[in-house]
Amino acid sequence: MNISLFNQMIKLNMKNFLIFGFGSALYVVLMTSLYPMFAENAEAINELIKIIPETLKNALGFDSLTSYGGFISAEYFGLFFPIILGVFSVMTATQLLAHLVDKGSMAYLLSTKVSRTQIAFTQALVLISGLLFIVLLTFLGGIVAGEMLIDDQTSLEFNTFFHICLVGFLLFFVVGGYSFLVSSLCNDEKKSLGIAAALTFIFYGLDMAGKISSDFEWLRNITPFSLYNPSGIASGDAEIFIPSFILLGIGFFNYSAAVVVFKLRNLPL
Amino acid sequence: MIQIQGLTQQFSNGRGIFDVTFEVEKGEVFGFLGPNGAGKSTTIRHLMGYMKPQKGTAIIHGFNTWEQQEKAREKVGYLPGEISFLDGMNGLEFINLMAGMQGLKDKKRRNELIERLQLEPKTPFRKMSKGMKQKVGIVVTFMHNPEIYILDEPTSGLDPLMQKVFIDLVLEEKAKGKTFIMSSHSFAEIERTCDRAAIIKDGRIVTVKNINDLQYMQRKIYDITLENKNDVEKIKESNLIIENTNDNVVRIVVQGDYNELIEELSKFNVINISIISQSLEDIFMNYYDTKVAVK
Numbered sequence: 001m002n003i004s005l006f007n008q009m010i011k012l013n014m015k016n017f018l019i020f021g022f023g024s025a026l027y028v029v030l031m032t033s034l035y036p037m038f039a040e041n042a043e044a045i046n047e048l049i050k051i052i053p054e055t056l057k058n059a060l061g062f063d064s065l066t067s068y069g070g071f072i073s074a075e076y077f078g079l080f081f082p083i084i085l086g087v088f089s090v091m092t093a094t095q096l097l098a099h100l101v102d103k104g105s106m107a108y109l110l111s112t113k114v115s116r117t118q119i120a121f122t123q124a125l126v127l128i129s130g131l132l133f134i135v136l137l138t139f140l141g142g143i144v145a146g147e148m149l150i151d152d153q154t155s156l157e158f159n160t161f162f163h164i165c166l167v168g169f170l171l172f173f174v175v176g177g178y179s180f181l182v183s184s185l186c187n188d189e190k191k192s193l194g195i196a197a198a199l200t201f202i203f204y205g206l207d208m209a210g211k212i213s214s215d216f217e218w219l220r221n222i223t224p225f226s227l228y229n230p231s232g233i234a235s236g237d238a239e240i241f242i243p244s245f246i247l248l249g250i251g252f253f254n255y256s257a258a259v260v261v262f263k264l265r266n267l268p269l
Numbered sequence: 270m271i272q273i274q275g276l277t278q279q280f281s282n283g284r285g286i287f288d289v290t291f292e293v294e295k296g297e298v299f300g301f302l303g304p305n306g307a308g309k310s311t312t313i314r315h316l317m318g319y320m321k322p323q324k325g326t327a328i329i330h331g332f333n334t335w336e337q338q339e340k341a342r343e344k345v346g347y348l349p350g351e352i353s354f355l356d357g358m359n360g361l362e363f364i365n366l367m368a369g370m371q372g373l374k375d376k377k378r379r380n381e382l383i384e385r386l387q388l389e390p391k392t393p394f395r396k397m398s399k400g401m402k403q404k405v406g407i408v409v410t411f412m413h414n415p416e417i418y419i420l421d422e423p424t425s426g427l428d429p430l431m432q433k434v435f436i437d438l439v440l441e442e443k444a445k446g447k448t449f450i451m452s453s454h455s456f457a458e459i460e461r462t463c464d465r466a467a468i469i470k471d472g473r474i475v476t477v478k479n480i481n482d483l484q485y486m487q488r489k490i491y492d493i494t495l496e497n498k499n500d501v502e503k504i505k506e507s508n509l510i511i512e513n514t515n516d517n518v519v520r521i522v523v524q525g526d527y528n529e530l531i532e533e534l535s536k537f538n539v540i541n542i543s544i545i546s547q548s549l550e551d552i553f554m555n556y557y558d559t560k561v562a563v564k
Contacts, residue, residue: 002369002370003369004361004365004366004368004369004370005366005369005370007367007369008355008358008362008369011362012355012356012358014377025555029550070355082486097519100355103353104349104353105353105354105355107319107347107349107351107353108354109410110318110319110342111317111342111346111347111367111403112342112343112367112370112371113339113340113342113343113370113371114339114370115338115339116338116339163409164402178480207493224278255562266319266320266321267319267320268319269314269317269349
């Protein structure tokens with residue numbers, strides 16, 4: 001990796017890191033602050049939830065809304081968190097390679113003794129740092145808000161919350177990974193953005209479809225999103241170690257492939 | 270210093286470069302001339318390791334520019350033809366980024382260049398004119414004191430004053446024994462600095478020659494305004510190649526031999542001489558056209 005490039009890239013992307021990071025943290029705080037009101041009317045809400053078909057409840061993770069853990073994992077970690085992090089991953093991955101190749105600025109970065117491998121590796125680190133930063137802010141936001149706004153009895157354990165964030169991070173480590181691979185393959189920025197976004201949308205959709213109908217349950221085997229189950233982690237039902245390990249593996253594979261592709265291909269600079 | 274041997278890269282649209290071969294010696298300033306789209310930039314991109322040659326090799330300093338690209342680039346200062354910087358940065362930030370990537374610590378040369386080019390480095394890129402961006406590019410190319418300079422259309426966007434500063438800079442570096450390869454679509458731009466030049470057309474090298482030989486080969490067109498209209502008829506009888514006449518203006522084509530023109534014109538009262546600017550093809554039209562017939 002090249003430290004000058006890393007520092008400058010972090011600096012250039014810091015605005016996005018902060019916007020997405022604080023956005024996500026703020027959302028957690030907001031949702032957390034809604035929970036006490038929610039808990040007071042738990043009965044009425046449970047009645048309401050009964051009306052929702054079972055399958056849809058599964059898809060949205062509404063099966064355990066009565067606890068704070070169930071609430072926050074359904075309302076935030078199952079819904080907005082993937083959207084925020086998905087947008088960030090796809091956008092930033094495109095920005096870090098395809099954009100520079102498309103615009104031609106990569107010619108400057110590749111005019112020194114710094115190798116293509118080092119450049120791709122550095123850019124991957126920038127993306128991963130960004131993801132880590134955003135998830136960290138989300139985690140801190142959730143912990144602080146939970147501490148201040150939620151009764152100790154219903155609050156989520158520190159470890160459980162940490163696990164949700166960890167697996168969440170690893171999922172977007174993977175999303176960032178394939179987006180980065182797409183970005184390293186594309187000469188055209190818009191194409192890179194389009195393909196990565198479409199892939200993410202499809203993977204997310206496959207997970208949803210698999211949850212809604214048991215006929216399509218097999219679909220969940222081909223999407224990384226099924227390895228991330230915040231409601232399951234909150235209720236203590238979900239396995240953490242194996243999915244994390246698989247996500248980590250897929251992620252590493254994607255970033256490595258991206259570096260190799262970037263090293264070997266012709267660049268239109 | 271630079272060896273290009275049989276370099277070939279054909280693109281899907283049929284264009285590209287074909288069997289490009291030439292060498293640049295240490296301490297030489299080598300011009301690379303051709304009209305737009307002839308393959309100058311494509312050749313240079315191979316030197317920078319951006320493309321894998323379909324055939325042939327390019328070697329800088331003993332390193333293959335594809336297989337050992339980062340080693341080949343180590344002692345190179347490169348000025349890309351198309352200026353495109355990173356958005357959201359200012360000139361100084363970019364210069365510092367590049368200095369970091371070049372492993373450059375000493376800021377003396379950098380500051381000297383900024384001053385000489387009268388660059389205001391803290392201007393954000395989005396507020397920079399083309400010329401200012403080109404200056405940033407020149408600072409980045411020259412500041413780490415490279416052995417070899419690869420410059421793609423270096424003076425585009427610079428005003429005449431800055432072009433002069435740039436040429437001085439090149440000549441200074443040349444005096445230090447540095448090697449240059451400089452592309453251009455204008456002969457006038459490179460004849461002031463280059464020792465030798467290659468002319469490329471439709472992806473193939475047409476000729477590699479000394480600048481003096483090229484100067485002799487080039488075809489120039491002058492519009493001569495004569496005071497006396499009757500002289501127009503007289504001048505027509507001379508051996509000069511006359512393209513056309515318009516009232517008392519005679520358009521004369523000269524290639525190589527200027528004495529005849531001077532001798533002939535001295536007989537008349539000339540009130541104006543102007544040179545007609547021409548494209549590269551026109552300058553070497555004779556050469557392009559007659560090359561096959563003569564050889």
